[in-house]
Every structure is written in structure tokens, then in C-alpha cells.
Amino acid sequence: MRSLPLALCLSLALCMPVGAETDDEPIAPHRITVVMTPGITAWWQLPSDDLVEARRRLAQKGAVSTGQMRRLADLGDGFAALRFAQHLEKFATQPRAADIAHYYGVAAATGRGGAIVNMIRFLDQIDPTDVSPQRLALLKSIVVAYANAGNSAAADALVRYHWRQVPFGPLYDEVDVLLANLNGELAAELSLDQSLAILQDHQHTRDDLVNVQAYLATARASESLQTRIVAQNLEAMLAEAMARQTTLQNERVE
Incomplete structure (x- = not known):
């Protein structure tokens, strides 16, 4: 057989x-x-x-x-x-x-x-x-x-x-x-990797940034203080990226 x-x-x-x-x-x-x-x-x-x-x-x-x-x-x-x-x-x-x-x-x-x-x-x-x-x-x-x-x-x-x-x-x-x-630290680390890669990509879309929000939520739940600190820093980058997306969208409407 x-x-x-x-x-x-x-x-x-x-x-x-x-x-x-x-x-x-x-x-x-x-x-x-x-x-x-x-x-x-x-x-x-x-x-x-x-x-x-x-x-x-x-x-x-x-x-x-x-x-x-x-x-x-x-x-x-x-x-x-x-x-x-x-x-x-x-x-x-x-x-x-x-x-x-x-x-x-x-x-x-x-x-x-x-x-x-x-x-x-x-x-x-x-x-x-x-x-x-x-x-x-x-x-x-x-x-x-x-x-x-x-x-x-x-x-x-x-x-x-x-x-x-x-x-x-x-x-x-x-x-x-x-x-x-x-679950756990591996998910948190990969979430940080994903977030950083998207934020550094100048072609990211608003949907990409919404995904970053979810990734950073996973990273913030980490038991590692270092991981949580990096997530906080990336949240500041995310806020800036969201603001730029809003500005671009308003300019297109005008």
C-alpha cells in the first residue's frame, strides 16, 4: 500500500x-x-x-x-x-x-x-x-x-x-x-514588531493604523515593563500618524 x-x-x-x-x-x-x-x-x-x-x-x-x-x-x-x-x-x-x-x-x-x-x-x-x-x-x-x-x-x-x-x-x-x-510575551513582542513596521511605512493607510491600535493593546498587556514602555512610545507615534491621516483626508475633501 x-x-x-x-x-x-x-x-x-x-x-x-x-x-x-x-x-x-x-x-x-x-x-x-x-x-x-x-x-x-x-x-x-x-x-x-x-x-x-x-x-x-x-x-x-x-x-x-x-x-x-x-x-x-x-x-x-x-x-x-x-x-x-x-x-x-x-x-x-x-x-x-x-x-x-x-x-x-x-x-x-x-x-x-x-x-x-x-x-x-x-x-x-x-x-x-x-x-x-x-x-x-x-x-x-x-x-x-x-x-x-x-x-x-x-x-x-x-x-x-x-x-x-x-x-x-x-x-x-x-x-x-x-x-x-x-499569548504572553511572544505575542507582545510580535505586536511591537508589527506596530513599528507599519508606522515606519510611509504608505500606511488608516486601516493599518487601526490595526496598530490593536497590536499596541496586546503589547500594553505584557508583564514586561520594557515592552510596555516601548508600546507607550509607539502610541505617541501612532497619534501623530493618525493626525497626519486626518489632515490629508481633510485636504482631499477641500
Whole structure:
């Protein structure tokens, strides 16, 4: 029995954070892991005996050909994807950042949370015109899922990619959902980032400034005195920006 292609699994699967936080041992925000698809979990999901044997050898740290490792990774085997990404990073003569990001992404999507940091590292290096829309969409979905689960590395990357508009283009809706889902200091810090970016953009609209009001309300609720002070300073900038918008609007009316 063949497994579902990874992209289809991701579109059907419920994203599920792994490792619930406990009172005794809270999970660091950069260590939060998400399972978007189980991937390959048993030998009978593989289409051929040679891949069954290759998967067994890989699990036992035995020798596996590059071709077999890639075939396993392409079928959604997260462990094989992790090993193949590491292989490309270390041994490929002309490694493509897009390929390495993709295979680290497959590993991250199957619950290997440590892979998300490496995926982001190579996402930062890719040329979006050199990546298929399907792969870009898959990589974006992984970043978004990890960010919404509270992984701080992914949340920071999502906001950064939004303001750079690279590699996914603008991510207004995704960032708004992210801020609505997060709590605590991470939400406050990202709210400050959003507010400052909008206020420094001379093309901002009145709707953008209304969004800043909501962001600053989140930041003002922070337990951090420093965060609250920065929010107060940005409120002064917001008031000035609102006044300029009102002046411009009145001038247009006249």
C-alpha cells in the first residue's frame, strides 16, 4: 500500500502540537513541535522491498544509497528526509538551498521539530523564482503551522518574511491569525514588531493604523515593563500618524 503524497497529507491532516506543556517542565518556545502528517511509519506503506530494506538500514545507521534515501524522503518518510537534507548540506557539490529547505520541511512536518530551525535557515537563502509554487506553498504551510503552535523561531520567521515579502509575498492574514493565537510575551513582542513596521511605512493607510491600535493593546498587556514602555512610545507615534491621516483626508475633501 502506498502512502498518500506528502502535499495531500498536509492538506488533509490536522496540525497537532507535540509535547504539551506541563507545570514541571515547560517546553521552550523554540522547541515546540508540530505533527502535520505522520508520514511513513511502517514498512507496509512502502511500495517495494528494496525501500523496506533501505528504511531498516537507515534506522540502524547502516549504509543507504543517496537515491534510496531521496525516494524514502519523497514518500514522506520524515527520518529519511532529515538525513537526506543533512546529506545535501554536507556532501552535495552544488547544494540548492530550496532542496535542503524542502527536505528539512518534510522532516519538520512529520514531527521532527529540530528540523524547523534548519528549514528556516535555508529558506532565508532561497530564490523564490527558483522554487515551484507547490513547494513554496508547502514550505509556507509548515512555517505557519509551527508559528501558530507557538514555536518562536517560526513565529519570528513568519513576521520577518511578511515584511520582506520574500519568499512568500505579503502575509497579512497569516500574521493576524498568528497574533490572535499567541499569548504572553511572544505575542507582545510580535505586536511591537508589527506596530513599528507599519508606522515606519510611509504608505500606511488608516486601516493599518487601526490595526496598530490593536497590536499596541496586546503589547500594553505584557508583564514586561520594557515592552510596555516601548508600546507607550509607539502610541505617541501612532497619534501623530493618525493626525497626519486626518489632515490629508481633510485636504482631499477641500
